[in-house]
Amino acid sequence: MSFLDLFALDFMQRALVAALLTGLAAPAIGTFLVQRRLALLGDGIGHVAVTGVALGLLTGASPTWTAVLVAVLGAVLMELIRERGHTNGDVALALLFYGGLAGGVLITGIAGQGAATLQAYLFGSLNSISSEDVWFTAGLTAVVLVVTLGLSPQLFAVASDPDFARVAGLRVRAYNLLTAVLAAVSITVAMRTVGLLLVSALMVVPVATSQQLARSFRATLLGAMVVGCTASVGGLVLSAWLSFRVSVAPGPTIVLLALAMFTATWPIGVWLRSRSRLMAPFPEVSATPHRSPVEHPHEHGRDCGHPAVPHGDHVDYVHDGHRHAVHGEHYDEH
Amino acid sequence: MTPADSTTAGTGAGSQPRPERGPDRGTDPAVLERVSVAIGGRPILRDVDLAVRTGETVTLLGPNGSGKSTLVRALTGLLPLARGSVRLFGTPLPDFEHWHRVGFVPQRSSATGGVPATVREVVGSGRVGRRRLLRPTSRADRRAVEAALDVVGLADRAAYGISQLSGGQQQRVLIARALAGEPDLLVLDEPTAGVDLPNQRALAEALARLKERGATIVLVAHEIGPMAPLVDRSVVMRDGRVAYDGPPLTQEVAAHTHHAHDLEAPEGDAHDHVPHVSSPFDWERRTRP
Numbered sequence: 093m094s095f096l097d098l099f100a101l102d103f104m105q106r107a108l109v110a111a112l113l114t115g116l117a118a119p120a121i122g123t124f125l126v127q128r129r130l131a132l133l134g135d136g137i138g139h140v141a142v143t144g145v146a147l148g149l150l151t152g153a154s155p156t157w158t159a160v161l162v163a164v165l166g167a168v169l170m171e172l173i174r175e176r177g178h179t180n181g182d183v184a185l186a187l188l189f190y191g192g193l194a195g196g197v198l199i200t201g202i203a204g205q206g207a208a209t210l211q212a213y214l215f216g217s218l219n220s221i222s223s224e225d226v227w228f229t230a231g232l233t234a235v236v237l238v239v240t241l242g243l244s245p246q247l248f249a250v251a252s253d254p255d256f257a258r259v260a261g262l263r264v265r266a267y268n269l270l271t272a273v274l275a276a277v278s279i280t281v282a283m284r285t286v287g288l289l290l291v292s293a294l295m296v297v298p299v300a301t302s303q304q305l306a307r308s309f310r311a312t313l314l315g316a317m318v319v320g321c322t323a324s325v326g327g328l329v330l331s332a333w334l335s336f337r338v339s340v341a342p343g344p345t346i347v348l349l350a351l352a353m354f355t356a357t358w359p360i361g362v363w364l365r366s367r368s369r370l371m372a373p374f375p376e377v378s379a380t381p382h383r384s385p386v387e388h389p390h391e392h393g394r395d396c397g398h399p400a401v402p403h404g405d406h407v408d409y410v411h412d413g414h415r416h417a418v419h420g421e422h423y424d425e426h
Numbered sequence: 427m428t429p430a431d432s433t434t435a436g437t438g439a440g441s442q443p444r445p446e447r448g449p450d451r452g453t454d455p456a457v458l459e460r461v462s463v464a465i466g467g468r469p470i471l472r473d474v475d476l477a478v479r480t481g482e483t484v485t486l487l488g489p490n491g492s493g494k495s496t497l498v499r500a501l502t503g504l505l506p507l508a509r510g511s512v513r514l515f516g517t518p519l520p521d522f523e524h525w526h527r528v529g530f531v532p533q534r535s536s537a538t539g540g541v542p543a544t545v546r547e548v549v550g551s552g553r554v555g556r557r558r559l560l561r562p563t564s565r566a567d568r569r570a571v572e573a574a575l576d577v578v579g580l581a582d583r584a585a586y587g588i589s590q591l592s593g594g595q596q597q598r599v600l601i602a603r604a605l606a607g608e609p610d611l612l613v614l615d616e617p618t619a620g621v622d623l624p625n626q627r628a629l630a631e632a633l634a635r636l637k638e639r640g641a642t643i644v645l646v647a648h649e650i651g652p653m654a655p656l657v658d659r660s661v662v663m664r665d666g667r668v669a670y671d672g673p674p675l676t677q678e679v680a681a682h683t684h685h686a687h688d689l690e691a692p693e694g695d696a697h698d699h700v701p702h703v704s705s706p707f708d709w710e711r712r713t714r715p
């Protein structure tokens with residue numbers, strides 16, 4: 093069987109669709125979590141969802157549904173603790189993380205299932221997705237995308253300044269709970285793709301990648317979705333291609349591909365940011381004493397290589413800690 | 427202090443005749459009656475009476491910890507009242523629904539979040555009070571954002587990233603955000619704190635343009651600086667009570683109406699007057715009346 097033959101297989105097609113949907117949903121809600129500086133909330137919800145999966149294994153109910161239920165409950169609980177719990181909120185969150193993971197492993201044991209069963213949920217098992225799972229994933233993704241993109245003005249206002257949003261008449265707590273619930277839902281969407289322990293990567297890494305290049309929130313959000321899709325579909329294809337030689341799981345491949353994209357854009361982001369700092373106009377301050385340098389052999393100009401920074405009605409050339417402005421035959425030190 | 431000192435009836439009005447104001451006070455933008463606010467059980471505001479009338483510019487002065495910020499946070503519904511009542515535009519606070527009429531500039535809040543955003547996006551978020559759910563940005567939204575940027579003099583910076591601006595410019599963006607909602611009452615909590623003089627002047631110009639249009643402004647300030655000519659009335663807070671309410675004071679006089687800074691508690695967070703909790707689940711009980 094060749095590499096291209098793989099794409100004719102049903103399970104591969106289902107896996108591709110699931111990966112694409114995950115790549116869309118996770119970064120969309122992840123952008124709002126990063127905006128609120130809650131990048132690790134997704135990780136916490138993922139840990140709590142392990143208990144949900146275990147409960148499904150124990151009771152014989154669908155682990156996906158019990159995971160959604162427990163993840164949503166956990167997300168709401170975390171949000172309430174964070175809202176009320178002042179500075180020690182992160183400790184309370186940590187308690188929930190570890191409780192969720194330990195509870196999940198313990199209950200899986202009680203259910204008589206081995207670590208291998210749990211591993212499918214912890215690190216993803218794209219290749220064992222049923223068509224029912226694909227429909228489930230598609231439905232949840234549609235809900236997440238419609239709500240996140242449709243309410244993005246409100247969610248942005250709440251995420252960037254809760255006090256202001258509340259005085260503007262928004263129900264801040266309801267929106268915060270909605271964000272937490274949507275995060276929980278997209279985590280269970282991503283559970284089959286990258287697994288609960290790596291899920292937060294798909295919520296955060298595409299956003300971090302996108303904001304290296306983007307300057308606006310909108311561009312960051314859309315860019316993160318593009319990066320997320322590229323990483324999840326690309327990672328799946330890459331792992332399928334590599335699997336002819338070595339045993340490669342799709343989940344880690346997707347996450348590492350996303351990280352590689354971040355690593356590639358990071359130097360560009362550093363350069364863009366330092367350039368925008370360097371080229372920011374100097375403030376116009378009246379009556380600063382300026383002196384003329386005695387002699388300056390270099391002639392500044394359009395292509396002289398020194399940053400030309402706007403300063404009021406003229407341009408200052410910056411080099412070696414000087415700001416030189418043309419004044420007749422010489423340069424003034426501004 | 428006698429009870430008469432803390433009542434506002436007529437003190438500010440007598441000094442500045444304002445013919446456009448009718449005799450009916452029922453729809454004054456903000457009226458506080460015997461308001462007490464407790465944070466974590468400790469009384470911070472005690473028996474505050476204050477009426478802000480339409481078109482008035484009122485400054486709240488006083489040392490750190492005197493309750494200025496608590497007062498505006500109670501006024502905007504961010505803090506529950508322990509006693510008394512607040513009415514906005516004649517409606518008691520719990521029933522008040524026209525929040526788009528109130529613009530708020532929070533204290534020392536950072537304009538930058540974890541994700542980059544442009545000046546236009548941040549100012550645009552000031553429209554949320556007027557937007558309907560699941561609707562795209564309307565032409566009126568865009569116009570209001572451009573107008574607000576124009577008032578604070580940052581129209582040429584609309585496409586800049588917010589983190590590219592200086593602190594003073596960011597403060598002006600936050601004021602533009604409040605203006606984008608086209609409020610009738612603007613509440614600013616220490617907008618000049620840590621802002622350099624040129625930016626303070628730009629702030630004063632923006633507020634002057636609003637005042638010309640008939641907006642009501644409540645301004646918490648540590649120092650008035652270039653805002654002084656705008657002020658119609660000063661209210662000096664001291665230890666959670668109104669110590670002076672009347673014609674504008676200069677900074678020097680205001681500083682002498684209370685003893686030297688005897689209450690230097692850091693102000694800002696909602697729980698600043700309360701000892702911090704030491705256990706993650708030991709949160710403060712917030713009782714609503």
